[in-house]
Amino acid sequence: MEPKDHIDNTINHLFRQESGKMVAVLIKIFGTENIELAEDVVQDALVSALETWKYRGMPDNPRAWLYRTARNKAIDIIRRKKHSKTIDFSDPERKLLTSEYTLANTMKDFWKEQHIQDDFLAMMYACCHPDISQENQITFILKSLCGFSTKEVAKSFLTAEDTISKRLYRTKEYFRKNKIRPAIPFPEEIGTRTSAVLSAIYLMFNEGYNSTHDDQLIRKDLISQAMWLCKSLLDSAHTQLPEVYALMSLMCFHTARVDSRITEQGALILLPDQNRSTWNTELIRLGGNYLNQAAFGDTLTTYHLEAAIAYQHCTASSYKATNWKEILKYYDLLLHIDNDPIVSLNRCLILLELHGPEEALEAIKEIKDHKILDKYYLYHAILGEIHERLIQLNTAVEHYQQAIQLTQSKPEQNCLQQKIARILN
Template sequence: MQNEQLIDHLFRHQYGKMVSILIRIFGLKNLEIIEDAVQDTFAKATIQWRKKVPENPEAWFTTAAKNRVIDLLRKLDADKNRIEKMNYSASAIAFNNLFEKEEIQDSELRMIFTACHPKLDAKDQIAFALKTIGGFSSSEIAAALLLKPETVKKRLTRAKQTVISKKINFELPVKKQLKARLHNVLEVIYLIFNEGFHSNHNKLLVRKELCGEALRLTKIILTKEEFRCGASYALFALLCLNSARLGAKVDENFNSIDLKNQDRTKWYLPLINLGTNALEKANGYPDYSTYHIEAAIAIEHIKATTFRDTNWKQILELYKQLEQHQENTIISLSIAVVLIELNQPQEAFLIIQKLEPEALEQRSYLFYGVKAKYYQCLGKKDKAISYLNVAIENVPNFAEKTYLIKKRDALLKV
């Protein structure tokens, strides 16, 4: 199990790097072959590492990527001297140099901005970026975007076809396109983190490797002065603040621990400080984003020494601000939960009754869980249990299912 987790972590950490480097060598027209090559490398590690993990796993992946480059050259009938002849900027870059840290980061930046190219349909951009940068499967993308897997497959196919037909270049955007493209890039990173922080994976509630990957990508963005703005710093703040709580979200058996029952001494202070400082920097820029508001909500939770001490009134105001910027079912549900915590169940119900669980796709169980919380607040135990049963039927994650079953069983004993 430990080796599998290590491989999964490295795959997430290396996938975007390897795809980006190979695309820089072979071009976007060979994207499908490149993705197959990366998958082959991952499959090879899965088999070879069963008995023994290499002393330097990341170096193993880099070497494997280089070897796959040679294989691809043969498959594409490329000239043996092709690499020496290729130009990537004003001068030729030696093949080995492409695996240096700065060149890898440059390739990754090019990849994520290419995936968010305006010639791609807006609906296709995020799915395409999650696939190429995060190595997400179609089902994972579907869960992150609240879509059906079939819809995601169509979007990925359409995006790849557009890349070829529109002859999209593998490059960073010019200054006049930067703001719009950066907005989409930050959204992709945000979604990668969310899938790690509250995963739809059938076994794991928290996937730290995805959270770490999102933090790493945001740090790469912030290395470039032209990408620094209020939104990019606010996103980094949000990711740090939420990452600080990861160690308290599950127990040693990977069971879910809700915010009310988390051991707050396990919240990681260095990340909290890093996030707080990043939010201060974000507030020094003229632009304002939803990430500013979400980071402010996270700080309110962190400031509370106990769950009872939470400033729910302030959090409600922040969620209402968030709703003005970005109205969706998840935010509406969050507002309903806060209203229940403020002992305002009727106001919460007015929100709940307007929502459709189908809008949440694979996360529809959240709607039924909130409805159960509403009826429990009213003291209507049977109603609460019935909605918990519906939530249990719809939840795909084992840890979440176990958590909901415990809640239901506790009510049955009352």
């Protein structure tokens, strides 16, 4: 018999990867008006796995065992509720579930591999419906498609479980009232709809890569889930789009550097000081492959350009050897696509390395929307760095102190405190 810890870890990993697919299939069976019912069946299947595998050991195919258990539980529910109004059996896809002659085979059809993948993809698009706020989109994706508990989702957003429960309730109510039917968009609208899905995935990734609220700077659970969701899009012929490959490339490049960004004690290590020998060369190679695949067609998105910037950082032999001129070109293209003040601010960091603090300071002064930037910790952190290089130390300290007030990340606060201590000492 296998150790209990190994079984628990295997189940947790399996549940993270498969729960969303199971929920998606069960929602197709029960309808979006019964999302909680679908989630309950998945939870029951997990509990059954924990109880059974602990005594009998792991089955040869744990995934198939889990799916079969969920399918059998769904059959039991269909039999109990086929005369109630809980489930809409008038739907053409569900009519055959009401007859014992066709119930078992019809249910097996729902759980065919290709159907599972398509249903999961359709549910991703449903979660990112344009009328659902982005905050609620990510909350719902984490809970229903990534297998996070309400407590885990609350931790990700550093908010109360009650708040998360209310978000989930509002989202489910929206599905019920509007009778949202999960579906893969038609080819003519898939590009627009995919944009919303990618935006949600990238926000999730960024919260994992540079957590805004957690004592930990890096949340590997969020990073892995974001990459898994993006890979799910690439696994379907419907969504093998240039921008999806570009985002996957970008996340590979960033993730390759994760272990070099913090010390064993959890302190932040800035890019110039990172040990490049610890960077994951396999992820960098994969990122390059995805970036090449993103080049087909005439699509150029912010993901393409951000991935190209990340590629330059990942392939430079040292910080000093970075091709700042090439990176500056990409930032100029980014601003041409989207004149975002945050992009303009990040561009000033490149000017700082390429042309020095005077030009970087002038560029910052030219950025519009300073009211927005003034509330952003990185704005003051960059100004602190610029003034420090100009030997305007009192001003540098003031900006570093403002930056500390504007970030809730302990590692970032500690890093800024060290910069102040360096100046004062």
